[in-house]
Amino acid sequence: xxxxxxxxxxxxxxxxxxxxxxxxxxxxxxxxxxxxxxxxxxxxxxxxxxxxxxxxxxxxxxxxxxxxxxxxxxxxxxxxxxxxxxxxxxxxxxxxxxxxxxxxxxxxxxxxxxxxxxxxxxxxxxxxxxxxxxxxxxxxxxxxxxxxxxxxxxxxxxxxx
Numbered sequence: 108x109x110x111x112x113x114x115x116x117x118x119x120x121x122x123x124x125x126x127x128x129x130x131x132x133x134x135x136x137x138x139x140x141x142x143x144x145x146x147x148x149x150x151x152x153x154x155x156x157x158x159x160x161x162x163x164x165x166x167x168x169x170x171x172x173x174x175x176x177x178x179x180x181x182x183x184x185x186x187x188x189x190x191x192x193x194x195x196x197x198x199x200x201x202x203x204x205x206x207x208x209x210x211x212x213x214x215x216x217x218x219x220x221x222x223x224x225x226x227x228x229x230x231x232x233x234x235x236x237x238x239x240x241x242x243x244x245x246x247x248x249x250x251x252x253x254x255x256x257x258x259x260x261x262x263x264x265x266x267x268x
Contacts, residue, residue, distance in 0.1 A: 109180060116172040122165035124254070130158040131243065138239075149222045156218075159210045166203055170195070190267055191260045198253045202246055214238045 134155045137148040177183040177192075217231050227235070260267065
């Protein structure tokens with residue numbers, strides 16, 4: 108049972124980080140070379156939003172498989188795991204909640220409406236820009252560093268402080 112949960116946990120980690128980052132890089136390329144409003148960019152947006160959904164399903168699987176292993180096998184009392192959980196709860200979960208709200212709901216609906224011919228208000232355009240620039244840049248700095256620390260804790264089983 109432990110081996111199966113570990114495979115699910117690691118597979119979920121890959122699906123959480125990989126596809127969304129890859130599709131975001133393709134989207135950025137299309138925005139820069141074809142333009143934000145091009146039909147090609149609109150197609151890439153659809154794939155991007157689909158991979159965001161996959162990313163967030165994988166995150167739920169990652170959290171559930173990790174929690175199951177922690178409680179089922181008694182790891183929850185280990186200091187390294189407690190530090191790992193603090194990082195997850197204080198950094199990753201809040202970022203992902205904002206990502207779900209913006210990426211899967213607000214910005215997705217705005218881009219879909221824009222692709223159907225609806226002009227966005229300046230405030231709506233600012234929200235799309237915030238998601239693609241400010242929020243995404245914050246996540247691109249914060250998540251890799253946090254994930255590396257979490258991986259260090261998981262592999263070394265040593266506490267940071």
